[in-house]
Amino acid sequence: MAETLYVASRKGLLTFRHSAGAWHLADTAFLGDPVTAVLPDGRDGALYAALNLGHFGVKLHRSGDGGQNWEELPTPAFPSAGDAGAGADGPSVSLIWTLAAGGADRPGVLWAGTIPGGLFRSDDHGFSWTLVDSLWDRPERAEWFGGGYDQPGIHSICVDPRDSDRIAVAVSCGGIWLTGDSGATWRLGGTGLRADYMPPDRSDDRVTQDPHRLAQCAAAPDTIWCQHHNGIFRSTDGGDTFTEITTAKPAAFGFAVAVHPADPNTAWFVPGVKDECRVPVDRRLVVSRTNDGGASYEVLKDGLPDEPSFDLVYRHALDIDADGRRLAMGSTTGNLWIGDAGGSRWTSVSSHLPPINQVIWAD
Amino acid sequence: MPRVSFTGNLQRHLSCPPAEVAGETVRAVLQAVFADNPRLRSYLLDDQGRLRRHVNIFINDRMVHDRCRLSDQVTDADEVFVVQALSGG
Incomplete structure (x- = not known):
């Protein structure tokens, strides 16, 4: 089972390790800086961290030694929309929301969603x-809008492990491409x-869906x-339907x-109350699990708080x-749990962390 | 030449000591600094070359007006201060 966990938080990149039967904070990088995405690249052992400095913009760093030393990389950036000033409305990356490795047969290929x-x-x-x-220039992009x-x-x-050319991308709110x-x-x-937030005649409009x-x-x-x-x-045809x-x-x-x-x-899944309320149902944090393709669900709560909870688990957390046996889950209220036995048994690692954007296993 | 200095909060991320550089506009002054310190550019300007929303620049005691073209005039006697806004934290 995995023994090393990376946590991208509002106040740095935290590394947790499991030893002697307990989880402990082994390292903190970028202390004080919001880390919006982290990618341990199993192909070459590199570790990537995306930051969103409140004043000084989005940054990207790479470590070749598991996070001991970091090198700042160029940041994904939109081309100039014109001469200085003429591009007043031109785009600029405000957040690196996700990083993905480009496939086992494509060493060095990375994807970033912003x-x-x-x-x-x-x-x-x-x-x-x-x-x-080719995606940015799609005319349908004019119909995309913000979600959150x-x-x-x-x-x-999602890069298909069978064929690195096959990729599914999700946009909030802009559908699945x-x-x-x-x-x-x-x-x-x-x-x-289905999008209930759209006018009824457009609820099935694929270009304004909000896949979280x-x-x-x-x-x-x-x-x-x-x-x-x-x-x-759920799709069983790679995202078409x-x-x-x-x-x-x-x-x-x-x-x-x-x-x-x-x-x-x-x-x-981590159920919550829609739309903008976004707290656990009845304020009892649980995880739901299906083992039969969605025909039925179990509610998993062993080890999760018995007291009222306001934890929200972001999409990457x-x-x-x-x-397939050990889960990790982090919340906006700075709670971190490990779920063993497929989430049947949860253990609190800490209740004192910064808001958590992402958790990801190193191996 | 105008003298330009940077908020100490930037020093946590990269070195950017005060400098005296040629330039008749804020943009020209910054471009001269970036020539020796290219990493600094993305810390102050966005993808389109605009001043980042939560960075301010003063010429002496006057905040610059043009955050897009950075066309405010600078003279050899001026001091340019690149500061961190209190917003954005």
Whole structure:
């Protein structure tokens, strides 16, 4: 099972390790700085951390030694929209929302999803970045809008482990976009998603859907789970079409989803109260799990707080390890839990952390 | 030449000592600094070359007006202060 966990928090990148039967904070990097995304790259052992400095902008750092030493990299940036001043309305990256490795057969290829909704590619381990024009220039982008943040953003990038050219990207709010040629061309997926926040005649409009998070099964990549603003959906054709799962309890609203790496029918969610309330149902934090593709759900709460809770688990703050047995979960109120036995038994690691943006296992 | 100095809060991220550089506008002054310190650019300006929202620049005791083109005039006798806004933290 995984023994090292990275936590991207409002006040730095925290590394937790498991030893002698307990979890402890082993390292803190970028103390005081908001870390918005972290990527341990299993292909070469590199570690990437995206920062959002309150005054001085978005930054990206890389470590080749597990976080002991860091090197600042160029940041994904939009091309100039014109001469200085003429580009007054031109885009500028305000957040790196997610980082993804480009596939086992593409060493050095990285993808970054940003706010506003830019997808960026690096072919050299992050030392240079290029905006993926083919998605940015889609005319449908004019219909995208912000969800939570003022501007739309890309938060999920799923690279098919069978074929690195096949990628699914999710935009809040701009739907699910699919490519089969490594981003040269795109098609709009997400048939079957439903947006109650739109006028009734446009609720099935694929381009204004708000997928909160996608999770792709490593062993069965055609299965993609989607925690959507309006519920839980599952695709078994790589993201083209989705079926709504209506059995979730205690609620179908949430942000995070994790899928078992070997079993596409097993997935975890953290239910909450929609829309803007965003607290646990009845203020009792639980995790819900299905083991049968969404036909039924279990509510997991052993080890989670018995007292009223206001914890919100962001979309990147739930992760399952490579064995499919150990989960990690972090909340906006600075709680961190480890869920062993597939989430049947939770252990509080700390209740005193900064707000948590992301948790991810190192191995 | 105008003298330009930077908030101490930047020093936590990268070195940017005070400098005397040629330039008749804020943009020209900054470009001259960036020529020797290219990393600094993204800390002060966004992707489109605009002054970041939570960074302020003063020419002596006057805050610059043009945050987009950075066209405010600078003379050889001026001091340019790059400061951290109290917003944005």
